[in-house]
Amino acid sequence: MEPAPGLALVVVSPRVAPGLMSRSAWQVVEAASVRLCADADEPLAVAVTDADLPIQVYAAGSPALLARHLVERAADDNVVWLGSADGDEGLSDAIADEVSRLNDPPPVEVVVGSWDVPGARLLDVVAVMDRLRSPGGCPWDAEQTHESLLPYLEEEAGEYAEAVRSGDRAHMAEELGDVLLQVAFHARVAEDHPGQPFDIDDVAGGLVDKLVRRHPHVFADVEVSTPEEVAANWQKIKEEEKARRPGAH
Template sequence: MTEAPPPDAGRIVFLATSPRVALGLLSWPAWETLRAADVVFAADAEHPHIPYVEQATGAVVALPDHSPAMAAERLLEAATPSRTVVWLAEDEEFDEELAVALGNRLVNLASAALPELEVLPGSYDLPGAHLLDLVDVMNRLRSPGGCPWDAEQTHASLVKYLLEEAYEAVETIEDGDPLTPGPGRDALREELGDVLLQVMFHSRIAEEHESDPFSVDDVADGIVAKLIRRHPHVFGDVDAPTAEHVAANWEQIKAEEKQRASVTEGVPMTQPALALAAKLASRVRKAGLAVPAGPAPDLPETADELGEQLLATAVAAAAAGWDPEEALRTAARRYRDRVITAEVEVARG
């Protein structure tokens, strides 16, 4: 069992803070320790917390030219019995070497009143705080002196990467066993990071617009407001006991927000043709419209058989020199036009 230090032993406190928390926002124990400290040290006079600490407690002693070993000697000299010394941690590598140097010197000291070493968290990362690191990196890449390739990109030039990263994330989910710890789950984490990068990249480009800039904060504000509006059963007093109720409420709220003249509005016509056809059919079905999509086919009995039938059709079309993707997209566009016509007829009565 480790013996407790004598009551009059000195203290050396490493005060650790998060760079993702606003400067000057420290925990109450941190401020209590700083106010009671006999001396506060920092490795650099430019430590971001120094102005706030000096306002509350007095001067901070900076040791800009000290090695970790030299800094350890200064701390031990100051941490005489009954005195508290605080070290404002910042540089992880330097602080680790300083801690090792302190430990080595304490082992070799024969004094009965060795100073107590303590690590005190002064601030903590909130969930999502590491997104601020991504903001900083993206700003560095797009700013003068950053990356020439990143600086040249536009919303249009990044479209292909946005699609590729989304498809790669989907493939990882479908083929990579994302629920089991291991390579599949690791791959999903990486792919989601790539998707997040695209959002951050587009937001950073948008921030540079001369007349109508918006930032990633504006993007986040928009989706937060939308989620709250469309979840009145969570943030309001609407009753939605099942997922079906939630979906119905979502569609109703969305329709009221968008005030669209047609159920086909908001359907991306550039998405893969099969997904496009299915989306249009879903919108038409939910709207209760009767719009034929061509001759009724003879469907097979299982989804696997349907997949084989679609595959065989695509292979046969390609062998005949046709582009099945383009053929289906063209048919889907004609179907969209028929839906709009049907809506106009219904509106006329």
């Protein structure tokens, strides 16, 4: 049975592998008679091609031109637009404008193929920091060391403490972002160490292990009933960890 004419805009999170779309999104893509994208090298377009589904490239000069082309084709075909990683800024509004001028417009829907998970924007932090430190990035960022960054870490921690005391929630969020920048910056600098490198995943993995280890009342079978007992357990486990470190007496 030939699919009914219409337009579906398939969008996915750029932080999730594009092939990991929901089944419903894949069904929309598979059923389409026409699949269009701006660039065959876009991650979603590559995933669809890898699934042996043919695509067509349409590189319009503006959102308005692209919207008109999509709506016109959707009058006769079941068209899917494979969203770009940059979100195709302005396209949704342009399609709305195009549809509103027609007496009998084709049906249009937005199909969300994947969503960000909590913490997904942290991947953007890592990617931006890597770009700044890599060749062709920022000369100032590229020359920083752990030692040169220490004053900024101390300053940002102090400014966050001041924001907490002020009670200004927006200021707190901003200053905590600056503290996060220092964590990401130091981890990226550490990647470049010639003999003992570590990266943000090592930092995060160590933190996860520590949190699990120091919360046996949550992740194991230790029983506690008060915050004071939790604090005492934490201190005991911390002292045991220190005693096991190389060089400890």
